[in-house]
Amino acid sequence: MLHPLPDERRPANEGPRAAARNRAALIAAAREVFAESGLKAPLSAIARRAGVGQGVLYRHFPDRTAVALAVLEENVRQIEQAAGADGADIAGVLGVLTWHQTESTAFVGVLHADGAGSHSDAPAYARALSQRVERALRRHLPEGHRLAARPGDLMIAVGMVSGAVTGPTREQRERRALAAWRLLGVEVGPVRPFEGGA
Incomplete structure (x- = not known):
């Protein structure tokens, strides 16, 4: 059975702030990765460079x-x-x-x-x-x-x-x-x- 975490241990949900920060990190990472490897660079490399999962990338950007x-x-x-x-x-x-x-x-x-x-x-x-x-x-x-x-x-x-x-x-x-x-x-x-x- 799962028990909810006490409030002091529960991670804060930053909502829109986290989304804006993730988007900015993805754009900065994309600029770097594409400059290094061209437009055919794997999108997974952009997500890794930005420090987010690939699902986060696709939530912000549907394609290359x-x-x-x-x-x-x-x-x-x-x-x-x-x-x-x-x-x-x-x-x-x-x-x-x-x-x-x-x-x-x-x-x-x-x-x-x-x-x-x-x-x-x-x-x-x-x-x-x-x-x-x-x-x-x-x-x-x-x-x-x-x-x-x-x-x-x-x-x-x-x-x-x-x-x-x-x-x-x-x-x-x-x-x-x-x-x-x-x-x-x-x-x-x-x-x-x-x-x-x-």
Whole structure:
């Protein structure tokens, strides 16, 4: 016969807080695992890296594309936060963007996929994310900046840099990204994640 635990021994049910924490851990783990091993990495590796069971992963994300899109969404959210921070400028926001490009290289294919996994709306969603990145960058693009010369130039440049970001280590990918921006004649601030708060 099972006896209920006394209150002092019963684990607290954190409910929504635990769910939010698990989701954030899964997204961070997915960014790392996919950057190391590509989009074909086992989802079980993401769950292990996040410190949760695979069932928890599937409660948050029904499939691989959903995980990838969640990472993309988080990347874009951080770029938007960097653009909205006090004292933000185009070089600094490009530094945050470039960090995400070097950390999430496996997701370039998702952004440009014609049909990603079971999400028939994935390409439209990716376009919406791309438009959000463009708006965040344009907020700080000075008149006459080389990326503002013609409509579309800004995101073409972002795509060109994304295409150059290859290599087995984050350091190699960052070097290539910075070289690509340099060849485009664009100044980029420190390559780092945005740490200004949630």
